[in-house]
Each structure stands twice: as structure tokens, then as C-alpha cells.
Amino acid sequence: xxxxxxxxxxxxxxxxxxxxxxxxxxxxxxxxxxxxxxxxxxxxxxxxxxxxxxxxxxxxxxxxxxxxxxxxxxxxxxxxxxxxxxxxxxxxxxxxxxxxxxxxxxxxxxxxxxxxxxxxxxxxxxxxxxxxxxxxxxxxxxxxxxxxxxxxxxxxxxxxxxxxxxxxxxxxxxxxxxxxxxxxxxxxxxxxxxxxxxxxxxxxxxxxxxxxxxxxxxxxxxxxxxxxxxxxxxxxxxxxxxxxxxxxxxxxxxxxxxxxxxxxxxxxxxxxxxxxxxxxxxxxxxxxxxxxxxxxxxxxxxxxxxxxxxxxxxxxxxxxxxxxxxxxxxxxxxxxxxxxxxxxxxxxxxxxxxxxxxxxxxxxxxxxxxxxxxxxxxxxxxxxxxxxxxxxxxxxxxxxxxxxxxxxxxxxxxxxxxxxxxxxxxxxxxxxxxxxxxxxxxxxxxxxxxxxxxxxxxxxxxxxxxxxxxxxxxxxxxxxxx
Amino acid sequence: xxxxxxxxxxxxxxxxxxxxxxxxxxxxxxxxxxxxxxxxxxxxxxxxxxxxxxxxxxxxxxxxxxxxxxxxxxxxxxxxxxxxxxxxxxxxxxxxxxxxxxxxxxxxxxxxxxxxxxxxxxxxxxxxxxxxxxxxxxxxxxxxxxxxxxxxxxxxxxxxxxxxxxxxxxxxxxxxxxxxxxxxxxxxxxxxxxxxxxxxxxxxxxxxxxxxxxxxxxxxxxxxxxxxxxxxxxxxxxxxxxxxxxxxxxxxxxxxxxxxxxxxxxxxxxxxxxxxxxxxxxxxxxxxxxxxxxxxxxxxxxxxxxxxxxxxxxxxxxxxxxxxxxxxxxxxxxxxxxxxxxxxxxxxxxxxxxxxxxxxxxxxxxxxxxxxxxxxxxxxxxxxxxxxxxxxxxxxxxxxxxxxxxxxxxxxxxxxxxxxxxxxxxxxxxxxxxxxxxxxxxxxxxxxxxxxxxxx
Numbered sequence: 028x029x030x031x032x033x034x035x036x037x038x039x040x041x042x043x044x045x046x047x048x049x050x051x052x053x054x055x056x057x058x059x060x061x062x063x064x065x066x067x068x069x070x071x072x073x074x075x076x077x078x079x080x081x082x083x084x085x086x087x088x089x090x091x092x093x094x095x096x097x098x099x100x101x102x103x104x105x106x107x108x109x110x111x112x113x114x115x116x117x118x119x120x121x122x123x124x125x126x127x128x129x130x131x132x133x134x135x136x137x138x139x140x141x142x143x144x145x146x147x148x149x150x151x152x153x154x155x156x157x158x159x160x161x162x163x164x165x166x167x168x169x170x171x172x173x174x175x176x177x178x179x180x181x182x183x184x185x186x187x188x189x190x191x192x193x194x195x196x197x198x199x200x201x202x203x204x205x206x207x208x209x210x211x212x213x214x215x216x217x218x219x220x221x222x223x224x225x226x227x228x229x230x231x232x233x234x235x236x237x238x239x240x241x242x243x244x245x246x247x248x249x250x251x252x253x254x255x256x257x258x259x260x261x262x263x264x265x266x267x268x269x270x271x272x273x274x275x276x277x278x279x280x281x282x283x284x285x286x287x288x289x290x291x292x293x294x295x296x297x298x299x300x301x302x303x304x305x306x307x308x309x310x311x312x313x314x315x316x317x318x319x320x321x322x323x324x325x326x327x328x329x330x331x332x333x334x335x336x337x338x339x340x341x342x343x344x345x346x347x348x349x350x351x352x353x354x355x356x357x358x359x360x361x362x363x364x365x366x367x368x369x370x371x372x373x374x375x376x377x378x379x380x381x382x383x384x385x386x387x388x389x390x391x392x393x394x395x396x397x398x399x400x401x402x403x404x405x406x407x408x409x410x411x412x413x414x415x416x417x418x419x420x421x422x423x424x425x426x427x428x429x430x431x432x433x434x435x436x437x438x439x440x441x442x443x444x445x446x447x448x449x450x451x452x453x454x455x456x457x458x459x460x461x462x463x464x465x466x467x468x469x470x471x472x473x474x475x476x477x478x479x480x481x482x483x484x485x486x487x488x489x490x491x492x493x494x495x496x497x498x499x500x501x502x503x504x505x506x507x508x509x
Numbered sequence: 510x511x512x513x514x515x516x517x518x519x520x521x522x523x524x525x526x527x528x529x530x531x532x533x534x535x536x537x538x539x540x541x542x543x544x545x546x547x548x549x550x551x552x553x554x555x556x557x558x559x560x561x562x563x564x565x566x567x568x569x570x571x572x573x574x575x576x577x578x579x580x581x582x583x584x585x586x587x588x589x590x591x592x593x594x595x596x597x598x599x600x601x602x603x604x605x606x607x608x609x610x611x612x613x614x615x616x617x618x619x620x621x622x623x624x625x626x627x628x629x630x631x632x633x634x635x636x637x638x639x640x641x642x643x644x645x646x647x648x649x650x651x652x653x654x655x656x657x658x659x660x661x662x663x664x665x666x667x668x669x670x671x672x673x674x675x676x677x678x679x680x681x682x683x684x685x686x687x688x689x690x691x692x693x694x695x696x697x698x699x700x701x702x703x704x705x706x707x708x709x710x711x712x713x714x715x716x717x718x719x720x721x722x723x724x725x726x727x728x729x730x731x732x733x734x735x736x737x738x739x740x741x742x743x744x745x746x747x748x749x750x751x752x753x754x755x756x757x758x759x760x761x762x763x764x765x766x767x768x769x770x771x772x773x774x775x776x777x778x779x780x781x782x783x784x785x786x787x788x789x790x791x792x793x794x795x796x797x798x799x800x801x802x803x804x805x806x807x808x809x810x811x812x813x814x815x816x817x818x819x820x821x822x823x824x825x826x827x828x829x830x831x832x833x834x835x836x837x838x839x840x841x842x843x844x845x846x847x848x849x850x851x852x853x854x855x856x857x858x859x860x861x862x863x864x865x866x867x868x869x870x871x872x873x874x875x876x877x878x879x880x881x882x883x884x885x886x887x888x889x890x891x892x893x894x895x896x897x898x899x900x901x902x903x904x905x906x907x908x909x910x911x912x913x914x915x916x917x918x919x920x921x922x923x924x925x926x927x928x929x930x931x932x933x934x935x936x937x938x939x940x941x942x943x944x945x946x947x948x949x950x951x952x953x954x955x956x957x958x959x960x961x962x963x964x965x
Contacts, residue, residue, distance in 0.1 A: 423882035432877040436890055441864035444893040451879050451886040
């Protein structure tokens with residue numbers, strides 16, 4: 028029994044990373060290294076206005092004064108920031124008018140990834156902005172969205188066409204002084220998605236951004252800005268993959284969300300960057316700052332994430348609940364296997380009266396991986412009636428993995444009710460036995476139990492993603508149950 | 510030079526200027542560890558708020574205050590200590606009194622109570638029972654993070670030594686009363702060592718009091734060794750004035766099959782930080798850590814607990830509760846660490862706090878670090894108010910709101926108080942808690958000594 032278990036574990040954990048291919052696309056790159064000149068070069072390549080260059084330079088100067096943070100429960104090798112290519116764009120790019128003009132290699136890439144780029148796939152009903160390496164290559168469904176007055180385009184395009192909107196909100200939620208990686212991103216960010224949903228509009232389809240790192244030795248620094256005006260609603264999906272490479276790649280993104288009065292934003296991520304091979308070499312360092320602000324009363328921001336990839340994940344999607352009665356939600360499944368490390372969680376900052384937040388975090392660690400939940404719930408003095416419920420469960424699969432929980436509860440108001448619960452356990456032999464007895468193989472049983480365990484979170488994902496997430500979960504865990 | 514370096518420099522100077530004097534009154538073995546410990550302190554410094562363990566407790570103002578660092582208590586203080594009587598009714602204990610971290614001279618001898626149980630000054634024990642002291646002293650109080658522990662090893666003046674030999678069940682608890690009494694602002698560093706041999710049993714009550722109203726800073730380290738199948742209980746009752754700062758570090762090392770329980774009751778204190786470390790070093794051991802903090806005004810209480818499951822088949826439980834009033838602040842840092850191979854661990858942790866005002870503040874961090882898979886661990890934390898439903902239930906049965914609230918809070922606190930296995934003390938603490946919750950308790954009223962000089 029022991030043996031066969033191990034074998035199954037082995038098989039389950041050794042699932043191949045199926046997005047590890049590399050597409051041979053010619054790309055424009057700037058030389059390695061980072062200096063003020065690099066920042067200026069990126070800015071001029073993108074023909075940016077003066078104020079944006081100023082923003083970048085300020086960020087860069089501030090970044091130079093900062094040190095890599097070391098407080099996370101992660102072992103991060105020294106990163107040589109001079110050895111990274113900060114800008115890489117697929118060539119042959121003159122703002123494609125239709126898909127016919129897009130490099131066929133690119134289309135193939137996205138086809139392989141199963142992303143409905145071609146507009147024929149109307150049925151899929153998802154508007155996609157695809158970002159490869161540093162540049163947004165195409166955005167679908169623009170016209171349909173435009174009819175509703177929704178702006179959904181690449182960040183560079185937004186800077187050119189809606190400079191006022193971008194300027195007003197850029198850095199308003201994540202200022203460049205926020206942290207080391209946010210400062211770096213603010214200095215060298217290449218592209219990303221921009222979305223604006225006007226007053227009273229309910230976005231008729233899911234918006235989605237697909238990120239892919241393709242070229243070698245490059246870092247990806249994209250920036251997403253999402254503004255939901257009063258009484259609007261938008262659901263936004265984000266997916267990421269990268270080729271399998273021996274060296275580590277750096278991904279430092281920033282996502283900012285602004286939800287005005289009574290607006291609702293749902294942001295879902297399926298993060299599947301290349302996690303490195305079984306021995307822990309290669310893989311993406313995923314150091315991401317994501318934060319939303321519930322600016323107006325009755326607004327709501329909901330983060331859902333399924334984290335299965337990346338060699339190292341350092342990510343805390345957060346909500347600033349400034350409006351009265353605003354709601355923040357965080358649903359997360361983080362899976363680590365082999366040598367992966369994850370330190371992820373959320374921050375809920377309660378400022379408005381009667382603001383509410385829910386945190387459901389499910390960590391699954393297997394192999395030799397380390398999986399930490401780190402979350403802050405902060406209730407400020409005036410947040411009367413604030414309510415939080417957090418539940419952080421960890422599932423351990425394998426004898427050599429670690430699961431850690433670091434909640435921080437800071438409460439400054441007597442009427443607040445804050446609850447935190449966490450449990451850590453492994454799959455019980457009795458549970459497996461129960462399934463075996465009913466003719467379910469051990470591997471299927473483990474899949475069943477893990478899926479049930481993560482269901483609470485996966486259910487929160489839009490349907491298109493839920494299916495993918497469930498599959499990912501199965502692949503990431505192949506062979507890890509014991 | 511920033512304030513941090515200044516503080517470290519100040520204590521370096523203190524070490525250089527006082528070390529001879531301190532060493533002269535101490536034992537050779539204890540002195541032999543000072544130099545190295547001081548080096549470690551210089552490396553680590555006084556923890557600042559960037560240190561995760563002290564994130565919510567700011568030590569800077571405490572350590573930048575000018576204290577008279579080394580004061581040998583005069584005859585009056587020692588007499589005071591000799592005549593000290595504990596006020597708790599029916600409390601049948603062996604009593605020891607320390608003044609400003611000094612053990613009143615007893616002619617160089619240790620007291621013997623029960624068969625073979627010796628207690629007395631650590632300095633004297635380091636000479637007369639050198640073998641025991643050398644085997645245990647400095648072994649368990651090891652930290653790579655907290656410079657204060659090394660500062661204590663470097664500067665400790667004296668403290669209590671208790672040795673319960675193999676197989677002896679010491680029925681009567683030992684009470685250690687730490688008095689701080691001085692006309693000047695002083696910095697006190699004492700050090701206790703408790704050795705409970707195999708199959709032995711001991712209960713210790715440590716009471717922390719301040720007698721005169723000056724600024725005091727105490728940095729105390731207690732090391733406890735609990736042998737195989739032994740039982741040990743430590744109860745700490747803290748009742749100091751608002752200008753006193755108390756930093757205690759308690760290290761409990763547990764062997765196979767042992768049981769150790771630590772209960773911290775903080776009734777009053779300016780700044781209180783209790784660090785309790787349970788190290789489960791032998792299979793089948795059980796650790797129990799509990800704490801209660803009832804604070805008001807500007808008091809700050811920080812409970813730091815670390816339970817380290819180093820081997821398989823151990824269990825642990827942590828229960829910390831508090832009621833914060835006025836602008837009081839509270840902190841709980843609980844940590845369960847399950848090392849690789851510590852399979853079949855069962856570890857639980859819970860922290861509940863009631864905030865009575867909008868200005869009171871609670872920061873809590875219940876943490877789990879788990880490196881083994883066959884474990885069951887859970888932690889829970891709540892911060893909030895009294896349950897409205899429970900209040901309604903009582904009120905609907907004719908109990909007025911005020912009484913009903915008191916009953917609920919008393920019940921809330923009693924869950925920790927009942928962890929005290931000494932009946933007389935448990936009754937006394939219950940009474941104090943009730944008075945405290947009614948707001949009838951001034952510091953002096955709750956004082957467990959008959960304060961003969963000045964009853965303010």
C-alpha cells in the first residue's frame with residue numbers, strides 16, 4: 028500500500044508543464060541592464076508623454092534607495108537586476124487592425140494556449156487582451172465593448188487615447204513608493220491592460236488578459252489598471268504561462284483597481300507561470316502587487332486566485348475598504364509542489380463603516396514545497412461595525428513539505444468582529460480507504476478530496492476558468508498524495 | 510547615529526563599566542558566559558519594530574530612558590523582603606522574595622524543603638550545586654533573534670535556583686516574589702533556573718510587583734528543565750504600576766512524557782511583554798500555555814508564545830484571552846512550529862479578545878509553521894465585543910445589562926483562571942478579576958502584599 032501510494036504520488040506530482048513550449052517570434056529587445064537611460068529608452072520606444080516619463084523616473088530613483096524585502100517566508104536567491112532585459116516586444120507590430128495582420132506564429136501560440144483570440148470564436152464570449160513578453164499584441168471584441176462605452180485596451184493605447192483617465196488613476200492605489208517590486212514595475216513597466224467601465228454599465232462579457240513570457244532573459248513588468256465607475260459591474264480574468272527554461276525569470280506586475288460608489292469588480296486569476304522542473308531549477312519569480320480600493324459607498328471588490336505555477340510566489344491581492352458598507356473578498360487556492368515556494372495572502376484594510384470582508388484561503392503543499400498564507404486584517408478607528416471572517420486551511424501531501432500560516436489581525440475599534448480560523452492536516456487514510464472501498468482508485472480519491480477541498484474557491488471563478496483551474500489543480504498535484 | 514545604535518552603545522558602555530562589579534558578586538561559571546553573550550547582544554541589538562517578534566511593541570522609549578543600572582539593595586530593602594508576607598488567604602507555599610533581582614543573603618546556603626528539594630540564590634547554587642547549574646544554565650535560553658536574552662546572560666545579577674531531584678513530588682508550590690523597590694529609576698536583570706528531575710513534580714508561582722512609584726525596566730529570563738515524565742506548572746501573576754516595564758522570557762524544555770503548563774495572569778503593568786517558549790524535546794510530551802490580560806488606561810500587554818514540536822507524538826494547547834479597556838493595547842503572538850519528522854503532532858491555539866472602547870486596540874498573530882504532514886493543528890483568533898445573543902439571553906431572564914455583561918466577561922476570563930491548579934490562588938484571582946471588571950480595583954487594592962508605607 029505504502030509503495031503504490033508513493034508511486035501514485037510520484038505520478039501525480041510529476042505532471043508535465045504543458046505550456047512549456049517556446050514560440051520562435053522575432054522580437055525587439057533593448058540591451059540588458061537597468062539605469063535611467065533604460066527607463067528613458069522604454070518611455071521613448073513607447074512614445075510616452077512627459078508626465079509618464081516623470082512618473083517612471085521618480086519611481087526609478089525611489090527604487091534605487093530600496094532593498095529587496097526579506098520578511099517573507101521565502102528563500103529568494105539574489106537577483107541581479109542588471110542582468111535582465113527590461114523590454115522585449117514581438118516584431119512586426121503596427122497596431123494590427125484585425126487578426127489577419129497579427130503574426131501567424133503568435134496566433135499559433137495563443138491557439139496552443141487555448142485562448143480564444145480569433146473573433147470567430149464569438150461563442151466563447153470573452154474579450155481578451157493578450158500580452159506577450161512586454162507588449163499587448165491584440166485585444167478582441169473592442170467594438171462590442173465600445174457600444175457600451177467600455178474602454179478595454181492595452182495600457183500603451185490608453186496612455187495615448189485616454190491620458191486623463193490614466194493619469195488620474197495611475198499610482199493612486201499602488202503608489203511607486205509602496206514596495207520594492209512596485210517601484211521597479213513603476214519604473215520599467217512595459218504594457219498591460221486598461222479598462223474603464225462607465226457609470227451604470229454592467230459589462231456584458233468577461234474581460235480577460237492573457238500574459239505570456241516568451242523571450243529568454245526577459246523580465247515581464249505589466250501594469251493593469253481597472254476603473255469601475257459608479258454602479259458599474261465588471262468581471263475580469265487573468266491567466267499567465269511561460270516557456271520552460273533553465274534560468275529564472277522575473278515577473279513583477281502591478282494591478283490597480285478603483286471601484287467607485289456601488290461598483291462591483293470581480294478579479295480572477297489563474298496563475299500558471301512555469302514552476303521550474305522537478306529539481307527546482309528554472310521557473311518564474313512571481314512578485315506581484317495587486318490592490319483595489321473600494322472608494323465609494325457600497326462598492327465591492329472580489330479577488331479570486333488559483334495559484335499553481337511560479338517557482339516563487341510573493342503576492343497579496345488586497346482591498347482598501349474606504350467606502351461605507353463596502354465589501355472585500357479574497358478566495359485563494361495556492362498549490363505548491365516540488366521545490367516551489369509561495370508566500371501569499373491578502374490585506375483587508377477596513378476604513379469605512381460597516382465594511383465587510385471575507386478571506387478563504389486553501390493552501391495545498393506537496394513534494395518539497397513551502398506554502399505560506401500571510402494576511403492582514405486591519406480595522407481602523409472609525410470603521411464602526413466592521414466585520415471580517417477568515418478561514419485559512421492547509422493540506423499537506425507528503426512528508427517533506429511545509430504549510431505555514433501568518434495572520435495579522437490589527438483591531439482598533441470595539442464594534443468590530445474579527446474571526447480567524449485555520450487548520451492544517453493531511454488527507455486521512457480513512458478518507459482514502461473509504462473511497463478505495465467504493466472502487467475509487469487512490470489517485471482518483473486524492474483528486475476527489477483535493478477538489479472538494481478547493482471547491483469553495485473554484486466555485487467563485489467564472490465558468491470558463493473554473494474548468495481550467497480544476498484541470499490545473501489535478502496536473503499540479505499529480506503524484507503528491509500520501 | 511540613529512537612536513537604535515545609540516541605545517546599543519549605551520548598553521555596551523554599561524557592560525564595560527559594570528561588568529567587573531557584576532562579576533564580582535556572581536559565580537565563575539555564570540561569569541564565563543557573559544563575554545560571548547554580550548557579543549551576541551551587540552550583533553542583535555535591542556529588537557526594534559522591524560523585528561517580526563516585536564512588531565507591535567516599541568521598546569525604544571524603554572531602553573532610551575536613563576536608568577541607574579546597578580544598585581545593590583540596602584539593608585532596609587532586604588529587611589523589607591524578609592518581612593514580606595503574601596496576602597492571599599490560605600495560600601500554603603514556600604516563599605522566596607527577590608529585591609531588584611537580588612536574593613537576600615542567606616549565609617551562602619540553599620534552603621532545603623521537602624526531601625532533597627533545594628532552593629535559593631542562583632549565584633550561590635552555581636558554587637554549591639555547580640554540576641546541576643553547569644548542566645542546565647544557558648542551555649535553553651538560546652535565541653538567534655532576540656538580543657534581550659543575551660543581554661540578560663551578559664548582565665544578570667542573581668535570581669532563584671530550584672532543584673527538584675528525580676522522583677520527588679513537591680506538593681507545596683514555591684512562590685517567588687519579585688519586588689522592585691528603589692528611590693531611583695532602575696534597570697533590573699534577573700535570571701532564574703528551575704530543574705525538575707525525572708518523574709518529579711513542581712509548581713511555581715512567580716509574582717511581579719513594584720513597591721515604589723519610579724520608572725523601572727525589568728528584563729528577566731527563566732530557564733526550566735522538565736525531565737522525563739515530570740510535571741511542572743508555572744503561574745505568573747503580574748501586578749505592577751503604570752511606569753513599570755516588564756520583559757520576561759521563559760524557556761521551558763520538556764523531555765519525554767513530561768507535562769508543563771505556563772499561565773500568565775497580567776492584572777496591571779505599564780508595558781508588559783511575556784515571551785514563553787515551550788520546547789517539546791521528547792516524545793509524548795504535552796505543553797499547555799495560557800494567558801489572561803485585563804488592562805485599561807495606557808497599558809500595553811504583549812504575549813509571545815512559541816511552542817516548538819521538535820519530535821513526534823507531542824501535543825500542545827495555547828489559550829490566551831483578554832479584555833482591553835480605555836486606550837489599552839494588547840498583542841498576541843502565538844506560534845506553533847512543527848519540525849520535520851514531528852509526526853502525529855496535535856497542536857491547538859486560540860486567542861480571544863474583547864475590546865471595551867473604540868480606543869483600545871488589539872493586534873494578534875496566531876501563526877502556524879508546519880514541516881510535517883501527519884499533524885492536526887488549528888488556530889483561531891477573535892477580536893470583538895460581548896455576544897449580543899448571550900447578553901439578550903441573560904437579560905430576558907431578568908438580569909440587568911450591567912450584571913449580565915459582568916457575568917459574561919467573568920465567564921470569559923474564568924476559562925483561563927481555571928488553568929491555575931492552586932486552589933487558593935485561583936479563588937483569589939477570580940475575585941480580583943471580578944473586581945477588575947467592576948472597575949473597583951485600583952492597583953493598590955489588587956496588590957498582594959500589605960503595603961505598609963504608602964497606600965495611595
